[in-house]
Amino acid sequence: MSSIEIDTVSMHYTLPNGGSVHALDNVALDIRQGELVSILGPSGCGKTTLLNIVAGFLAPSGGAVRVDGQRVTGPGPDRGMVFQQGALFEWLSVERNVSFGPDMAGKKKSQTAARVAELLKVVGLTGFESKPVYQLSGGMQQRVALARCLANDPGVILMDEPLGALDALTREKMQGLVLRLWKETGKTIMLITHSVEEALLLGERLIIMAPRPGRIVKEYRLDFAEQALKQDPRKVKATQEFVRTREEVLSMIWSMEEAIMGHDAVTETASA
């Protein structure tokens, strides 16, 4: 299990025209071992950039990320990613997708087979082992993606809009699955989502980011995830406290989006 320390991370992208984008400004965040943190913010506020820096796909322009005290300098098996879609090998079977990591790592086939069977049971895909992934629905594919990530047994799981492409009902079911997996495996999870409901329901802590430059503007401690483990998540979403917090967060995000649109209108007029 792993803790994550995001130590005043900044990111500037250099553009081909010589300009630059200030994508992250001094982002500081400590995530304790086994914590589930959700991150919410209007598009362009640097969520994906931050996750890619923690994953080690991008090097920050300033600051550092440490996982269990070790500075991140590239991708590693201690951190698993789950993307919105498209990261599976569609022509391979469910089983081969899930065993891909352990196979690459040279793990014994017999051990891997038992582990894969167990994981497919956890995500409700027993019986689909030999199906090629392209034949599965979107929700099932995301369950394969979760199982594949868990097969590598990373201490940290990084999720970028993992349920974003699913229909509403499937998405609700998958939220329950993510909650259960988090509870059962004790993984440290960073979850990026566009859905305020999802962020509130799943996060023990909710981080709100704002753009230009991307930064953290507010943080909530929440116990809806704990509640949703004990009762129907839909009931939790209907509680007064949930609805009140949802409205508060929604208006915050809306006003940021309005400010962005105003900003764009001004820049467009200026450059017209």
Ligand SMILES: Nc1ncnc2c1ncn2[C@@H]1O[C@H](COP(=O)(O)OP(=O)(O)O)[C@@H](O)[C@H]1O
């Ligand atoms: N490779 C890149 N080159 C230049 N600018 C980028 C690149 N990736 C992202 N950006 C810019 O950085 C900002 C943050 O982007 P991103 O991290 O994708 O935000 P989010 O995931 O919150 O929508 C945006 O203004 C985006 O246009």
Ligand SMILES: [Mg+2]
């Ligand atoms: Mg993004």
